[in-house]
Amino acid sequence: EDQVTQSPEALRLQEGESSSLNCSYTVSGLRGLFWYRQDPGKGPEFLFTLYSAGEEKEKERLKATLTKKESFLHITAPKPEDSATYLCAVQADKASGGSYIPTFGRGTSLIVHP
Amino acid sequence: GAVVSQHPSWVICKSGTSVKIECRSLDFQATTMFWYRQFPKQSLMLMATSNEGSKATYEQGVEKDKFLINHASLTLSTLTVTSAHPEDSSFYICSAHSGLAGAYEQYFGPGTRLTVT
Numbered sequence: 373e374d375q376v377t378q379s380p381e382a383l384r385l386q387e388g389e390s391s392s393l394n395c396s397y398t399v400s401g402l403r404g405l406f407w408y409r410q411d412p413g414k415g416p417e418f419l420f421t422l423y424s425a426g427e428e429k430e431k432e433r434l435k436a437t438l439t440k441k442e443s444f445l446h447i448t449a450p451k452p453e454d455s456a457t458y459l460c461a462v463q464a465d466k467a468s469g470g471s472y473i474p475t476f477g478r479g480t481s482l483i484v485h486p
Numbered sequence: 487g488a489v490v491s492q493h494p495s496w497v498i499c500k501s502g503t504s505v506k507i508e509c510r511s512l513d514f515q516a517t518t519m520f521w522y523r524q525f526p527k528q529s530l531m532l533m534a535t536s537n538e539g540s541k542a543t544y545e546q547g548v549e550k551d552k553f554l555i556n557h558a559s560l561t562l563s564t565l566t567v568t569s570a571h572p573e574d575s576s577f578y579i580c581s582a583h584s585g586l587a588g589a590y591e592q593y594f595g596p597g598t599r600l601t602v603t
Contacts (some may be wrong), residue, residue: 393600401553403590404590404591406592408594413577413597413599414596415490415492415579415581415594415595415596415597416530416579416581417590417594418488418592418593418594420592421590421591452584459529459530461592463590472518472590473520473532474590474592475534476529476530476532477527477529478528480530
């Protein structure tokens with residue numbers, strides 16, 4: 373069974389204080405790992421897809437990296453507007469017997485204080 | 487690109503009535519749509535997966551006769567909550583992906599807040 377564990381559950385940062393969020397996963401052959409941002413009362417917003425170990429993607433202050441067991445979402449010099457819940461999801465490779473339905477982690481709630 | 491809309495954004499209904507929520511992919515064709523439920527401060531709970539033109543696949547514990555899903559076209563899926571009760575009050579979110587070129591990232595709608603009185 374595919375599993376996704378995100379840590380920490382909650383993170384408080386001061387504006388400008390860089391940090392990383394972790395997403396550990398277990399999957400029978402990875403098709404893709406996804407990061408989303410969710411603001412309160414809204415649907416998640418797609419951020420990145422990572423397909424293979426060693427891959428990195430960047431968007432503004434966010435950089436996502438991937439290894440064979442985990443992914444990190446690095447936030448550089450965060451601003452208060454980066455406050456949100458960040459969700460990680462993995463999708464298994466059907467050829468390896470996995471389901472095409474992504475499995476989500478519980479998310480990391482990030483608060484950035486001014 | 488990749489915009490998904492939901493309507494209504496919020497709805498209040500009386501116990502025993504039915505409510506229909508629409509989910510549309512505005513600028514792409516969605517081969518698969520997902521329906522989620524989310525309780526306050528909790529993660530997404532997958533309710534069902536629907537593919538265009540076929541019956542939805544419901545997750546264990548989700549009553550298919552209560553939560554009717556129709557995926558009539560490649561751009562529209564609907565969720566009908568039948569005979570709603572206060573415990574059905576929740577935040578319902580749909581998502582869609584095209585599945586083209588192996589891209590399975592989901593694009594989510596803005597969600598529908600359902601309150602049953």
